[in-house]
Amino acid sequence: MALRLYNTMSSRIEEFHPLRDNEVRMYACGPTVYDYGHIGNFRTFVAVDLLRRFLRQSGYKVRHVMNITDVDDKIIRNAARDGVSVQQYTAKYEKAFLEDAALVGIEQPTLVRATEHIPEMADFVAKLAEKGVAYRTDDGSYYFRIAKFPGYGKLSKKDFQGMLDGARVDVDEYDKDSARDFALWKSPKPGEASWDTAIGPGRPGWHLECSVMSMQELGESFDLHAGGEDLVFPHHENEIAQSESLTGKPFAHFWFHARFLLLEGEKMSKSLGNFFTLRDLVLKGHKPSSIRYLLSSVPYRNQLNFTFDGLKQAAVSVERLRNFRLRLGTGYFPAGANPAMQSLAAETVARMTAALDDDLNTAQAQAAIFEMVRQANAAFDTGGVKKDDLAPLLAALAKFDEIFAVLVDDDGPKMKLVMNWALAEGRDKEISEALREAVQSERLSDADIENKIAGMKAARNARDFKTSDALRAELSAAGIIVEITRDGIRWRRK
Ligand code: AMP
């Protein structure tokens, strides 16, 4: 069965097929690097990561491009406030974003930066002006004339009848219900960063970068464009208007939008004090794997209400999966196969795939693996899991983890990185006792190591090299050097 995805453009669930061959070309709007990312941002980035992983698991080659918005109103304002260049200001937060993305297991897309594409953006504006869809104002700014694009509003389904031709807005974020000619290019203001280009000095408006860089990397028409639901209007609507006016071709085929995350039932807001970055949560002692698990547990189009109870529950779920795998690696199993276990594993794989094919129903996929764990655990206790059942059970777990990526226990070293960052930033007071304890107990005991080595041996005997490699990665993350020799597996501490 093919993947069915909701397409914001058609407002329907459609079968997904790439436009060209077996390759999926997808673009996701990335972070504006003016501060640390919050868990709402990562809700969307994790959703896109799950999509990318599932497309790959479905047999597609995936080209995934993400932009880094490293120039916009807020960045320019903050850089000027701190008396540093835009580049100096954003470097810190771009680095932090990449570290945070790795923290929650996001595979890195091809990154493109706005400030590295300024001449191409100016060129794009010049072409729009030639076509008569962009105009220059007295101060040297350029605006897109939305009255020239009849399809304006087709993504957000807003009715812009009676809009004012020529009414303009020059800020990047504007009133959600007003259709105005939007800024493509902004003339320099005193004290603000600007670039000299073929269309004069200035800087790009926010929407421009995604049109220019996505088409440069992926072609004029590509498969899928993603972001959080707030981007539907005006950002994506404006991207479509710019791109399709220039090329005369459909821009993205599928539009994928993740619903906004709520925190304890409310909109996240700094002033209400219910606002968390990923690092805030780790500082409180929560594991990165619990955060990833929670962010992926609610299908991307449903509202995820992030609660601390939910986070604790997620930690229990991850622990259960890890323990199950350890049990498969270290338990005693009588020879032979149990047909019930064999079909349980096969059915679980089929259920997971069917769930994810159904508009990425991550909750159902997780339910399927837990049903397998429950039934297999019950069978263990009565000797119902046989030696030859290990390979299919491990394979089902591995298939699950190709998408959810929580089985490798690398929480300790990741938490240590966050602790070191807090110390370096002089934020010692924010380091909780729970985090200190987690980092201290990170050192594995000899018995823990022997357990994992036994798990590796069992996995290798079942020719499940993925599991063996995953266990080896866990050991290596904890500073254990593992050598696989003809005589067996040896280990030593670094
Ligand atoms: P920004 O850095 O503000 O440009 O946002 C980066 C990404 O995070 C965009 O795709 C936003 O739509 C998304 N985003 C922002 N806030 C939330 C939220 N509360 N829930 C889900 N996604 C969000």
Ligand code: ZN
């Ligand atoms: Zn964008």
